[in-house]
Amino acid sequence: MITGSIVALVTPMHAASLEVDWSSLEALVEWHVEQGTNGIVAVGTTGESATLNVTEHQRVIKVVVDQVAGRIPVIAGTGANSTAEAIILTQAAKEAGADACLLVTPYYNRPTQEGLYLHYKAISEAVGIDQILYNVPGRTACDMLPETIIRLSKLANIVGVKEATGDLTRVATLKTGCGDAFAIYSGDDATGRELMAMGGHGDISVTANVAPKLMSEMCAAAIAGDSASAAAIDMSLAALHSALFLEANPIPVKWAVSEMGLMENALRLPMTPLSEEYQDTVVAALSAAGITK
DSSP, rough: OOOOOEEEEOOOBTTTTOBBBBBEEEHHHHHHHHTTTEEEEEESSSGGGGGGGGHHHHEEEHHHHHHHHHSEEEEEEEESSSSHHHHHHHHHHHHTTTTTTEEEEOOOOOOHHHHHHHHHHHHHHHSEEEEEEOOOOOSSSSOOOOOOOHTTTTTTEEEEEEEOSTTTTTHHHHHHHHHHTTTESSSOOOHHHHHHHHTOOOEEESSSGGGGGHHHHHHHHHHHHHHHHHHHHHHHHHHHHHHTSSSSTHHHHHHHHHHHTTSOOOOOTTOOOOOOOHHHHHHHHHHHHHHOO
């Protein structure tokens, strides 16, 4: 089971051309390994999966896998609103050497709960790789209910869920229904520590892009039951958890990572750079966590 702080990695781009900045991507991966990040999600929401073409999507996964070189797990974002496309991306991630795949619920389509079950069942049967469900209704207009997650947890290679609802009342239901071998990850940094205190296994984190060491330490403490240490670290990160969502993810976090000198600040349309009115707030949040350029 993959546990701890799992960064939802940004995808660096060149400001002038908006092409993927492959050398900065490799450097970011190396930095995360050095800083103690426990795992990397390549091409998730924070990695701008929606604006990468299929060739770029697959290459980002391969570059991350190759740079990590087996030192920490790599989870590939391979979800799509077409089941057939999700199968293609998931198969490519397996061939690239990813340890697992993260599959967001189909967006825009608004499938039924039965449609969700059959979607994930088809991917599970088509590709023999560990698969993690990803429920983020705030972005997909599709809420995968606990009973559907429990039903899917019985399939052999569906091994976990990233719950980004922020609804902690679901955790106990999922733990009871899915069993101890099924991983429950937070997809909401603001409530991640609490989810882990309730028996969750980690945080697939936006904040970890700028505070990897602190997020790793916080997650380790929370999972170990050291609530005092986890709370103290989380308090220093609270302003970041909030500031990195002042505009749609990954707008603020890419600006923050660029302010740290780790890459250029570049996003593809329709995403736009962080509004000037929010920049001081993000800088203050970085400072509160002890992060400077």
